[in-house]
Amino acid sequence: xxxxxxxxxxxxxxxxxxxxxxxxxxxxxxxxxxxxxxxxxxxxxxxxxxxxxxxxxxxxxxxxxxxxxxxxxxxxxxxxxxxxxxxxxxxxxxxxxxxxxxxxxxxxxxxxxxxxxxxxxxxxxxxxxxxxxxxxxxxxxxxxxxxxxxxxxxxxxxxxxxxxxxxxxxxxxxxxxxxxxxxxxxxxxx
Amino acid sequence: xxxxxxxxxxxxxxxxxxxxxxxxxxxxxxxxxxxxxxxxxxxxxxxxxxxxxxxxxxxxxxxxxxxxxxxxxxxxxxxxxxxxxxxxxxxxxxxxxxxxxxxxxxxxxxxxxxxxxxxxxxxxxxxxxxxxxxxxxxxxxxxxxxxxxxxxxxxxxxxxxxxxxxxxxxxxxxxxxxxxxxxxxxxxxxx
Numbered sequence: 001x002x003x004x005x006x007x008x009x010x011x012x013x014x015x016x017x018x019x020x021x022x023x024x025x026x027x028x029x030x031x032x033x034x035x036x037x038x039x040x041x042x043x044x045x046x047x048x049x050x051x052x053x054x055x056x057x058x059x060x061x062x063x064x065x066x067x068x069x070x071x072x073x074x075x076x077x078x079x080x081x082x083x084x085x086x087x088x089x090x091x092x093x094x095x096x097x098x099x100x101x102x103x104x105x106x107x108x109x110x111x112x113x114x115x116x117x118x119x120x121x122x123x124x125x126x127x128x129x130x131x132x133x134x135x136x137x138x139x140x141x142x143x144x145x146x147x148x149x150x151x152x153x154x155x156x157x158x159x160x161x162x163x164x165x166x167x168x169x170x171x172x173x174x175x176x177x178x179x180x181x182x183x184x185x186x187x188x189x190x
Numbered sequence: 191x192x193x194x195x196x197x198x199x200x201x202x203x204x205x206x207x208x209x210x211x212x213x214x215x216x217x218x219x220x221x222x223x224x225x226x227x228x229x230x231x232x233x234x235x236x237x238x239x240x241x242x243x244x245x246x247x248x249x250x251x252x253x254x255x256x257x258x259x260x261x262x263x264x265x266x267x268x269x270x271x272x273x274x275x276x277x278x279x280x281x282x283x284x285x286x287x288x289x290x291x292x293x294x295x296x297x298x299x300x301x302x303x304x305x306x307x308x309x310x311x312x313x314x315x316x317x318x319x320x321x322x323x324x325x326x327x328x329x330x331x332x333x334x335x336x337x338x339x340x341x342x343x344x345x346x347x348x349x350x351x352x353x354x355x356x357x358x359x360x361x362x363x364x365x366x367x368x369x370x371x372x373x374x375x376x377x378x379x380x381x
Contacts, residue, residue, distance in 0.1 A: 022257060026250050035243040048246070052253050059257040060320045064370045119240055140206065141237050147205055162205035169204045173233050 007071035015062040022062075026055050029072075032143055033079055039138045040083045042127045050082045057082070076145065076153040080135060087131055125175040133168035136161055199223045203230050260318050309349045309357060312375040313366065316342035325372055328365045333358055345375075 005013075005024070013021035033054055037047035057078050065074070126134055132154065139145045139153060140161070147158040154161065194202075199216050200223060207213055209227060217224050313325055322342040329338045329347055334355030339348040351357060357377070366372045 019254060019258070023250060023254050026253050030249060030253070031242055031245050034245055034249075038243045039240060044243070047243070048249070051249075052256055055253045056257055056260060057320055060260065060318070061324075115239070122236060122240055137237075141234065142240070142242075158205075162201050165206070166201040166204035169230060169233055172237075173229060176233070176236065 008067040011062055011065050011071060012067060014059065015065060022055075022059055025058065029075060030055070033075070036076070036079055036135075036138050036143050037083055037086075039123070039126060039142050040131075040135055041086060042123050046086060050079075050086050053082050054078050070149075070152075072145075073149055073152045076139060076143075076149075077155075080153055083135065084131060122176065125172055128175055129168050129171055133164050133171070136164040137168040137172070140165060196220060196223055200226050203227055260320075307351050307379070309351070309377055309379055311347045311349060311362070311377050313340070313345055313347050313372055314375045315369075315372040316340070316345055318342060321372070324369055325366070328369050328372070329362065331365050332361045 005021075007025065007028070010021045010025050010028075014025065030051060034047055034051045037050045037054075038044055041047050041050065054075070058075065061078075126137070129137065136150055136154060139150045140147070145153065147161045151158045151161045154164075156164075194212055194216050196216075199213055199220070202213060203209070203223075203226065209217060217227055311329075316322060316325060319342060322340040325342075325347060326338050326340045329335060329340075329349065334352050334357065335349055336352040336355075337350040340346070341348075349357070359374075359377070363374050366374055
């Protein structure tokens, strides 16, 4: 047993003004939040701002947090609000991507360029999706939330998430097919 | 037992359903859905190429410092002190006293309002834009309130009532209490 404190235990400490507990929560979740925000917004700098805003809201709401809740679902509900607010306040000019992979491995420059181009194409295609579909896809596929958890974050039912993901993937396959060699569209078409 | 149709299978596969049981049975007998399943697997692996985003060095400390700054920006004289538990009780008591002195017993009944009346409430405990948003959402839960404009720097909430609706003061107090740390200090009518 490593004895790591649970999220709820940390939140109780945060609500009492424990900065170390807050730091531990940020460290535990910052990469997941930053990844979701970056994939959703397609803008690394904006995603960092949103991630900071999310944690400030967590900090701020700590005295009102109910420990009966599932912390990660609650956290990603805040992520959803902040991401939607960010898209409302700032219209996207163009698909931008500056995100670096988590681990950089030494590969030949040509391959690196190809991989980067491919990532940019995927990210641009993601940005073409309606906000709700995009967030469902990002939470489910990148963050690994279950259908029920994604439903709780989006304020819908697991069945609603399923339909959302279906439409998102169908659209994404159509967007990626000409450039990325994805053959899913024909198959996924209902 | 009702058999699954192709659109249900495709929808469930897109939602990440496992390819066993009745879905597996359907896939074995349906080439179209097998093709869809292969396409979805390819799409999922394409998406995985994006991978997680690396957190920049010093990001955690930046967030912790920003949180600290949020507390430091607290306006002087603010009674929102729930971050420091030792102050919470005096703040609540003080808030209650102020409420009693400034607003009086009339608060606890529905305040009669003229059509399109605007009121300004002094709200204790706000210290940042997140507080303003929280208070706004809490106030909008009160029946009969059409719009609200919160200014956390001034510690006020400008409330517009729906036509012919009274201000339900008890509901307003209870709504603010749900926010833990906010309290109604005074109400004034705007001519």
